[in-house]
Amino acid sequence: MEATMTMTMTLTMSLASLKPKPIRPKSPYLPQTLNSSRIFKSLSLPNPSVGVGAPTLVDQFDPTIPIERAVTPPSSWYTDPSFYAQELHSVFYRGWQAVIFELSGYTEQIKNAGDFFTGRLGNVEFVVCRDDNGKLQAFHNVCRHHASILAYGSGRKSCFVCPYHGWTYGLDGALRKATRITGIQNFNKHEFGLTPVKVATWGPFVLANMEPEVDSDVEIVESKWLGTSSDILSKNGVDSSLTFVCRREYMIECNWKVFCDNYLDGGYHVPYAHKDLASGLNLNGYSTTVYEKVSIQMCEGGSTEKKDDHDRLGSKALYAFIYPNFMINRYGPWMDTNLVIPLGPRKCQVIFDYFLEASVKDDSDYIERSLNESEKVQMEDIVLCEGVQRGLESPAYNIGRYAPTVENAMYHFHRLLHESLRE
Numbered sequence: 001m002e003a004t005m006t007m008t009m010t011l012t013m014s015l016a017s018l019k020p021k022p023i024r025p026k027s028p029y030l031p032q033t034l035n036s037s038r039i040f041k042s043l044s045l046p047n048p049s050v051g052v053g054a055p056t057l058v059d060q061f062d063p064t065i066p067i068e069r070a071v072t073p074p075s076s077w078y079t080d081p082s083f084y085a086q087e088l089h090s091v092f093y094r095g096w097q098a099v100i101f102e103l104s105g106y107t108e109q110i111k112n113a114g115d116f117f118t119g120r121l122g123n124v125e126f127v128v129c130r131d132d133n134g135k136l137q138a139f140h141n142v143c144r145h146h147a148s149i150l151a152y153g154s155g156r157k158s159c160f161v162c163p164y165h166g167w168t169y170g171l172d173g174a175l176r177k178a179t180r181i182t183g184i185q186n187f188n189k190h191e192f193g194l195t196p197v198k199v200a201t202w203g204p205f206v207l208a209n210m211e212p213e214v215d216s217d218v219e220i221v222e223s224k225w226l227g228t229s230s231d232i233l234s235k236n237g238v239d240s241s242l243t244f245v246c247r248r249e250y251m252i253e254c255n256w257k258v259f260c261d262n263y264l265d266g267g268y269h270v271p272y273a274h275k276d277l278a279s280g281l282n283l284n285g286y287s288t289t290v291y292e293k294v295s296i297q298m299c300e301g302g303s304t305e306k307k308d309d310h311d312r313l314g315s316k317a318l319y320a321f322i323y324p325n326f327m328i329n330r331y332g333p334w335m336d337t338n339l340v341i342p343l344g345p346r347k348c349q350v351i352f353d354y355f356l357e358a359s360v361k362d363d364s365d366y367i368e369r370s371l372n373e374s375e376k377v378q379m380e381d382i383v384l385c386e387g388v389q390r391g392l393e394s395p396a397y398n399i400g401r402y403a404p405t406v407e408n409a410m411y412h413f414h415r416l417l418h419e420s421l422r423e
Contacts, residue, residue, distance in 0.1 A: 248378075295321045
């Protein structure tokens with residue numbers, strides 16, 4: 001009996017010794033004399049340890065099958081927490097992203113030295129500002145001392161002072177003052193500036209890229225973000241000449257991709273879910289063109305003549321989707337943008353910003369009527385999206401099919417997602 005117990009204890013101890021010890025993550029605050037790329041990745045963009053689940057789920061969609069024979073991604077793409085974690089790392093922490101947080105987040109908001117706004121994408125807190133020399137800057141919005149969030153909201157500052165212990169940073173990210181550090185050793189304040197985020201602009205939009213080694217040259221950013229669609233957007237009135245009107249935000253109980261899919265169905269749902277909107281559009285003339293990472297849907301208005309009361313939709317509507325989560329809608333005298341922010345496997349926030357041509361920017365009755373019409377469409381879409389999410393979580397559903405003549409923009413979106421997740 002005693003020998004048996006001894007053997008059991010020995011075996012238990014042996015097995016225990018084989019268990020991998022938890023790896024303590026590298027400090028994000030190592031001196032920058034070390035490999036900066038490695039430091040950056042340990043700071044805010046770790047590849048999530050999601051086990052084997054996420055890669056397996058990715059391969060349940062085959063992007064090589066033509067749309068006529070293809071099936072949609074499985075419902076697990078919209079419900080599985082490990083898949084969502086992988087999306088943050090592979091989709092949102094890579095490439096150029098529109099960042100339109102806090103008030104408006106457009107170039108107009110940060111045109112003067114000292115202007116700033118803050119935002120968050122996944123676990124990444126960031127701040128965008130205009131420094132004393134007029135240069136556009138962006139940083140991780142995290143104090144290098146003890147990780148406090150540094151700035152909140154938007155406005156104007158001459159420097160960033162940490163609300164926790166008073167460490168102070170210039171608008172260029174340099175550490176200006178570290179309080180009460182008498183006696184500290186092996187410390188060089190030049191190595192403890194804010195960690196930068198790449199930032200750029202296109203037209204009225206501010207863009208950020210969480211990758212440390214990317215080129216922020218305007219032409220390169222335009223090519224990466226819009227590809228060959230940039231001229232088409234510019235020629236169709238997507239520019240900086242419009243006046244910002246207002247912002248509306250919606251919290252929706254659905255995966256962020258559900259909202260994108262709804263946007264990308266080629267107007268398929270419009271005559272069934274948006275009857276008032278459908279009456280102002282010629283859906284028989286609906287067209288979709290796919291570019292590198294952009295799809296553009298276009299549709300003629302119900303009337304090609306401009307009405308005396310400023311028809312909201314005008315003679316032509318353009319709906320541009322910029323991968324992975326940004327939409328630009330240009331119709332009549334209006335432009336609105338939609339940014340879909342993932343907040344979890346079954347929750348997202350959608351931010352609508354509205355812009356208007358100068359000719360009608362003072363017509364308050366027209367603006368109110370137009371915004372009410374838009375609000376009705378958004379409420380109808382929220383009902384649809386939340387219903388789809390509930391259906392995706394049902395055991396009765398796994399995969400669906402595409403309507404080949406109208407849903408090619410959605411198919412394109414899913415293929416781009418697969419490519420990002422496999423990189």
